[in-house]
Amino acid sequence: MLNVYRKKEKDSTLAQRKRSEVPVEETWDLTTVYAADDNWEDAFKKLSGKEEEILSYRGKLDESADTFYSALMMLEDVGCELGKLATYAMRASDADTADQKALGRKSKLMQLFASLQGAMAYFEPEVAKLSEAKVSQFMQEKPELKDFEHYFSEMWRIKKHQLSEKEEVLLAKASQIFSDPNETFDVLSDTDMTFRPIKDEKGQTIEMSHARFGRFMEKRDRRVRKDAFRSMYESYGQFRNTCAQTLASQIRVNSYIKDVRGFSSGREAALFENNIPETVYDSLLEAVNAKLPLLHRYVRLRKEIMNLDEIHSYDLYAPLVKDIDLKFSFEDAQELIVKALQPLGPEYIAVLEKAFSERWIDYADNANKRSGAYSSGSYKTNPFILMSWQGTLDNVFTLAHELGHSIHSWFTRDSQPYQYGDYCIFLAEIASTTNENLLTEYLLKKAENDKMKAAVINHYLDGFK
Known part of the structure; x- marks a missing residue:
């Protein structure tokens, strides 16, 4: 596992590193854009x-x-x-x-x-x-x-x-001005908001963060999961009125643009840019709703396996397979992904390896880093991926997912003129989820035992929530 923590001098709380403390190899190389x-x-x-x-x-x-x-x-x-x-x-x-x-x-x-x-x-x-x-x-x-x-x-x-x-x-x-509600929420969530430290399963006090939240939701110790959940949502709860106001402001912006441009509804306005008929949107919802009983059945099975009287949000991502604890370094993930995506061919793999060797990926876990994960870039730059590495199987899949976006972008910009050097959001997830499915298939084929296979299937099923 990577050492992603630093110790405070005055106490034993394991805190996130400052950006200045992060090794350069864990960061993206922005000098490819400007020196x-x-x-x-x-x-x-x-x-x-x-x-x-x-x-x-x-x-x-x-x-x-x-x-x-x-x-x-x-x-x-x-x-x-x-x-x-x-x-x-x-x-x-x-x-x-x-x-x-x-x-x-x-x-x-x-x-x-x-x-x-x-x-x-x-x-x-x-x-x-x-x-x-x-x-x-x-x-x-x-x-x-x-x-x-x-x-x-x-x-x-x-x-x-x-x-x-x-x-x-x-x-x-x-x-x-129209972007202010989103900007305000981002600053509140990623910069100003702090979370109560929690004790992990070993009794060590850990500084909570957006990046670490997902890792704690996968802990087997229910007390740790519950404490992490409360730490996160107690902080958001303190700012519930501010969050509600930023949401209301964004809705007013969207409604205003909808009205002045003459759309009949916000939904029509949102779908129009990508030329998606509302009937397609309705069909997608119908297809998902038709399969909800399967999801409910899976959650009932999870409750039974975990021997719970009640199941809560902090129980939905805990591992169901006993006696297996999957941890991955970033280098482990890189090796796995390169092997799993071989079916996409040598040209694809060459770009994939370029992403690693040329540092397209910022995977450091540092304080004040934007939460979540994404792939971004522009027509005259290489793609860039942001995430915060925690060493979980989910991190491996997130990396494969974002690499799907990045390599899709790279090939698009390499093959198309500027005016077509992007793709609509409706198509974007095809490349990313294809990578996830190839990784799932590879891990199942290479699994050394049934427990490993079950853990991979467990993760796959959790992705539908």
């Missing part, structure tokens, strides 16, 4: 003031194929640079949400983003006003524009929910 903070500042200055160049194409998109293409290329350059700035600033801030310099860069970035969005607000409505005949003519005159054919179709699809240019500018410049 240092000063380089980020230089790039920020270069992109600031681009509004004038962006606005120079306003009202001119229909002049000629060359002008139209030049405008698209200019926006691509701005988007690529903005993506790099965002990747560096956001990743550094997420690694240590208490880092004031990183927070300052993030704040500057959001202001620049709102300003550039305001300048670009005319662009999509102006594209949508172009007739199909005009665009077809431009594509014949400038073959490079054919790469944007699907992009143009999307502009015409969303046209009915676009506003006037002035209204689009106002919405774009308010983007930072």
